[in-house]
Amino acid sequence: MKYQWEWQVFLRDDGSGRTYLEWMASAWGWTLSVSACAWIVALVLGSLVGTLRTVPGKGWQRSGDAWVELFRNIPLLVQIFLWYHVVPALVPALKGLPAFVLVVFALGFFSSARIAEQVRAGIQSLPRGQRLAGQALGLTLAQTYRHVILPMAFRVVIPPLTSEAMNIIKNSSVAFAVSISELTLFAMQAQEETSRGIEIYLAVTTLYIASAFSVNRAMAWIEARMRVPGTIGGSR
């Protein structure tokens, strides 16, 4: 069987005065901006919740655990529908927010549960002596976290955070369900309009892989610069 490639499909007009190539470029931009914004939301919330889960005091730990369980045990697609359909009805202040913002929240909160797990594990992997040393120096709990525990913990969790960042790019594809004009929605619509699904899917898949790979390289660079001197990974 010989397949007739037709890559010129990307130069065709999509009916609104732009080519499919331009549409795909803009869709890639949406994928990257949804992922980047969600990544920031997830990092902030995840660090906060993950830290809370290691703070002495049952109340903090319980609420941190509840957060993680809640956002980890509902499928992302269902969470996106909840943010899109249910939350604006529940919280009038959120009515009229663009779908982009809601999807960023959905993806960010969903990923924050996973990042909280990584941060908690990172903090708990530190020797107990570090915390005690901070207290022995007369630091308050907040100061111990700020100056002793968190700077170490964040360097420990960079590798798992890398795979989370790559997961966010992959998971952003679910935003198609609420009509965010990102790569997956582009793939579905362009496939339908042009019937050149194979070319279009190949291009979109390549863009996803390229995005994830760039994130991987960028994080490897950060990781190399942030290694803790004196550890096996950071001997210099």
Add this chain to the structure above:
Amino acid sequence: MLDLDLAFFDPETITRYVAKGFVFSLQLTGIAVAGGIAFGTLLALARLSGRKWLEAPAAIYANGMRSIPLVMVILWFYLLIPFLTGRSIGAELSAVITFVAFESAYYSEIVRAGIQSVPRGQVYAGQALGMSYAQNMRRVVLPQAFRNMLPVLLTQTIILFQDTSLVYAIGAYDLLKGFEQAGRNYGRPIEAYLLAAVVYFVICVSLSQAVKRLQAKLAIVR
């Protein structure tokens, strides 16, 4: 404040809309777990075989699948199966094939780590007893490997169950679709999505609690 009306979710609605989708979600999960672990084990054995011509394709397959969003994989199979076979097989069957293919990549990584966690002395002991490669794998290595990785396998299965909701992309009728359809017909989308979330949540939380208990019970004492 929101006034919810859950009254329309009576047994009749549930059997008419939700049950069918729930059964499909469970079937999809079941087949994908069984097929994924079977093919995943083969992939893992290929990657650990020490033969380049087996290792390289298995590695490319596992890494390739894991770097593409699942939704795109679902779309790819839905496009390619009719293209290659010349006939359309429907969204549900296409979803089943996709999930087996996709999940074997993830399970293969788990199985590989599980096999690597078995102490090397166990392999030598098997060889010393005169076992062939297949016997050694089946009677010595894999039983210990699966016991080590059971909690991770089950955790992956919970993720898999959640991911089945993504068959939405090709319009297959699963649990989420059942709730959505009911919500649409009765003009109650908010209640439908909330209930869907509660059902997924309850199932996943009970499974993960079970995994935790199992983990405590199963750890191999050395």
